[in-house]
Amino acid sequence: MVCDKTVVCDKTVECDHTVKVLILGGTTESRALASALDTVQGIDTITSLAGRVTRPILPVGQTRIGGFGGPEALAVWLRDNAIDVVVDATHPFASTIGAHAEQATRASGVALLVLTRPPWTAGEGDRWTSVASLPDAASAITPGSRVFLTTGRQGVRYFACVDHSWFLVRSIDPPTGPVPPHMTLHLSRGPFDIDHESTLLADNRIDLLITKNSGGDMTRAKLDAARVTSIPVLVVDRPVRTGSAPTVFDVAAAVDWLANRSSAAS
Known part of the structure; x- marks a missing residue:
């Protein structure tokens, strides 16, 4: 946990910790999450983009563009930057970075949350x-x-x-x-x-x-x-995810999960 200047975690409670969150992004959900967390005191975010799109839509807040160089390098980056939580909000088919996030957070002792959109399901009339x-x-x-x-x-x-x-x-x-x-x-x-x-x-x-x-x-x-x-x-079909990280399916649930973690750490 990173100690920082005193911040107001909500309207009535003060704490002396800031939770640092790395969002693995590039999706609509990752941008919405960065925007939502920008108004939450006690949480600092940085969004990482793979850099595969020529003109990406940039999220609110800090942004880094480019890969990490594999799970070992990502684990080092997490430790060097005192990251407390990684949110994997990448595309459901971005299986490589998802696996790397699982390995890197496990190696560095950093919490991992998966934010993914629910899959489409066929309905009446679909072929x-x-x-x-x-x-x-x-x-x-x-x-x-x-x-x-x-x-x-x-x-x-x-x-x-x-x-x-x-x-x-x-x-x-x-x-x-x-x-x-x-x-x-x-x-x-x-x-x-x-x-x-x-x-x-x-x-x-x-x-x-x-x-x-x-x-x-x-x-x-x-x-x-x-x-x-x-x-x-x-x-x-989507690739099967084999990790054990908790998973949420909308931005509001991710914000609640992170806010609860921030409150518990304060």
Whole structure:
């Protein structure tokens, strides 16, 4: 625990400790958490971004950009910067940094909280097929399909050998690595609404949507539009998380967890 100047932890209680929180970010939830904690006395935050997006939306407060160099280096960084809590608020498919956070916090004796959005679930009228991986999704495409591919720029390479179908690829930044031979690239950042997505599907005569089960509201509308038009969807399942860290599914719960920890430490 880091001793600091006296701060007011709430309106009636004073304490002489500040809880230092590292937010592993890059998501809507991580930015919302940084913003919410900016008004909480007794908690200092710094958000770490991987630096994979060319023009990231920066959160409120301190920010660092770039990787740590593996779990051992992250553990050293946590100790050197007197971090008390790490909040893993990265993308649900960012399995590498999630594993590194588990290892590093365990090695350095730092608390870990996972903040992740709930996965999407199919409802009445949805024509979803779950697949285990991006290569499995590529293998499941029916020849002659017109595919709306929304798996992120790093995943496009898994579809580079699919020469029997046409792809509309949407990502924030251009894909890295090989791409499908028949492809149109649409650079855009959410949120998207159902009217926008319905028009996009119709204008491009899309008959198959491929997406990762990222969850959240930012890009949910494409699934709603696909349901309305009875377009089948290949949904890539999330990687299984094997750590034992406590998990919350919304920002309010994360703020409560951190505030309780701050009060207990004061």
